[in-house]
Amino acid sequence: MNRRALLATTGTAIATLAGCAKTRQSASLAHTVSVYLSERDETHDVIVRVENDQEELLFEREYRLSDANEAHEDATFPASTDPQTVIITVDGTQFDYQWPGFEAAELPCEGENRSGVEVYVGTDSDGSPDLRLEANCQYVTIESD
Numbered sequence: 001m002n003r004r005a006l007l008a009t010t011g012t013a014i015a016t017l018a019g020c021a022k023t024r025q026s027a028s029l030a031h032t033v034s035v036y037l038s039e040r041d042e043t044h045d046v047i048v049r050v051e052n053d054q055e056e057l058l059f060e061r062e063y064r065l066s067d068a069n070e071a072h073e074d075a076t077f078p079a080s081t082d083p084q085t086v087i088i089t090v091d092g093t094q095f096d097y098q099w100p101g102f103e104a105a106e107l108p109c110e111g112e113n114r115s116g117v118e119v120y121v122g123t124d125s126d127g128s129p130d131l132r133l134e135a136n137c138q139y140v141t142i143e144s145d
Contacts, residue, residue, distance in 0.1 A: 027141040029114050030076035031083060034136075035063050037070040038122030044129070046121055049087040050077065050099065058083055065121055076142045079114040090121055090129035100135030109137035116140075 033048055043066040050059040059077040077083075083099040100107055100115050109115050116136045124130040 026143055029079040029112060030140045030142040031059075031079055031081075031114050032073075032116030032136070032138055032140055033059060033061070033075045033077075033119070034073040034116070035065065035071070035119045035121065037065040037067075038120045038130070038132070040067055040070075042066070042123060044090055044121050045092075046119070047087075047089040048119060049089075050083045051085045051087065052082050053084040055085075074116075074138075074140060076140055078142065086117055086119075086133065088119060088131060088133075090131065093129050095129075095131055097133050100133075107135055107137065111139075113137040113139050 031050075033050065035046055035048060037044065043064070046063040046065055048059070048061055048063070049057060052058055058081045059075070061072075061075055063072050065072075086097045086099055088095045088097070100117060107115055114137070116138055118134045118136055120132040120134070122130045122132075
């Protein structure tokens with residue numbers, strides 16, 4: 001390998017490593033939202049919103065759950081946002097919950113783990129939407145600006 005090729009290769013490798021280092025530095029901790037279909041052979045339109053105590057929108061995502069698309073795991077939003085309320089709309093019916101906090105046995109999360117929610121969507125015996133909301137603790141990061 002000649003000197004010019006060696007310098008070009010070395011320069012490219014250093015630039016790539018610098019980019020990786022920058023990416024690692026710009027990662028921040030995140031909360032997660034996971035949505036699951038509880039029962040087969042059902043279809044549900046679901047919207048999950050998370051707001052802080054000033055009712056500012058921190059997270060919003062729409063889901064179309066079906067037998068062919070039964071889970072959406074680990075959607076994220078920044079952990080620095082202090083979520084307070086989870087608003088879940090299933091087929092037009094709205095449910096409001098507090099963001100998981102100290103009342104859950106596994107919370108508060110320890111170390112760098114952050115709280116998240118798992119939403120299980122089904123139907124009760126009279127055909128109305130039925131939800132189960134569970135808390136979790138995970139170490140997840142997202143790229144920040």
